[in-house]
Amino acid sequence: MLTVAITTTIPAEVIFAAGGKTVDLNNVFIADADAAGLVETAERAGLPANTCAWVKGLYATARRSAAQAVVGVVEGDCSPNAALLDILAAAGMKIIPFAYPRADDYAAFDRAIGELETAFGVTRAQTEAMKKRFDDARRLVKIIDDAAWQKMNIPSGVSFASQLLTTDMLGDLDRALTELTATVKKYAAADNSAGADKAPLAVVGVPTMIGDLWDVIENAGGRVVYHEVPHQFSRADFIGADVVETYRHFTYPANARRRLAEIVAQCEKRRARGIVHYVQSFCHRQLHDLLLRRATDLPVLTIEADRPAPADGRNLTRIEAFLEQLR
DSSP, X not given: OXXXXXXXXXXXXHHHHTTOEEEEHHHHHHHSTTHXXXXXXXXXXXXXXXXXXXXXXXXXXXXXXXXXXXXEEEESSOTTHHHHHHHHHHTTOOEEEEEOOSSOOHHHHHHHHHHXXXXXXXXXXXXXXXXXXXXXXXXXXXXXXXXHHHTOOSOHHHHHHHHHGGGTGGGOHHHHHHHHHHHIIIIITSOOGGGTTSEEEEEEESOOOBTTHHHHHHHTTEEEEEEHHHHHHHTGGGTTSOHHHHHHTOOTTSOHHHHHHHHHXXXXXXXXXXXXXXXXXXXXXXXXXXXXXXXXXXXXXXXXXXXXBOOOHHHHHHHHHHHHHHO
């Protein structure tokens, strides 16, 4: 089976339609028991110390991957991605670039997805057929996500993980459906008393490298009702839409105006009382913190980390104080 590594969310329906599977390098990297060691491996290979640790983790994970190709997003994601793909290509890896159009334009997204289909020898009809199968998983994700904010009966980490697995469907759609079904059965209809006294939070920004962030938030009296990044990755709000329309409304790679408007709308819908904005050291998206604070009247706590590790004392204290203030 064709195994394709991806550097972030792409229309993975195309890969599956070609008889392959996707492996999200981010998920493999951050789930590794020695994720910090992978960052150090990349630094020993020559990647600069002041490069984002996600980029370094992607490099080290890709280099040891058995994938036959890497689909890298060169527009709409991490700004150093193009250089990372150059380095991986020089190491002999097959690289297939994918660019999210900057404009919210159906025709532009149609062309971008069409180019990916051409690269993998897939027709649009095959992609759409696979989109319907992906939507079976997305329906389960939506049940979990809706319960998380409507009933507050889904622990923050469970909600996060359930949405995040849609980036690559675990490389096995049947397995993804099994895991999501089990989560729905365990939590979606559960008593919501455990979350009734917790402050509803939104967590926005790039994926966190603070490994125990959800436990820290829960222990401090909060519960995450909106995970911006995995919610965007899941595309669960576009069940039944065609594949172009589904990814055309993917705001994470879009300009800041569209992305922030979506964050504000979701916070209002889910009645979040505060926002935790995670920023990654050496990431260009740190600059969006200023725009986020201008876009919302909600209290915003900005936390930062460099590499994979538990919450340090400073972030732990600030999260606890923030939640105490909200309560």
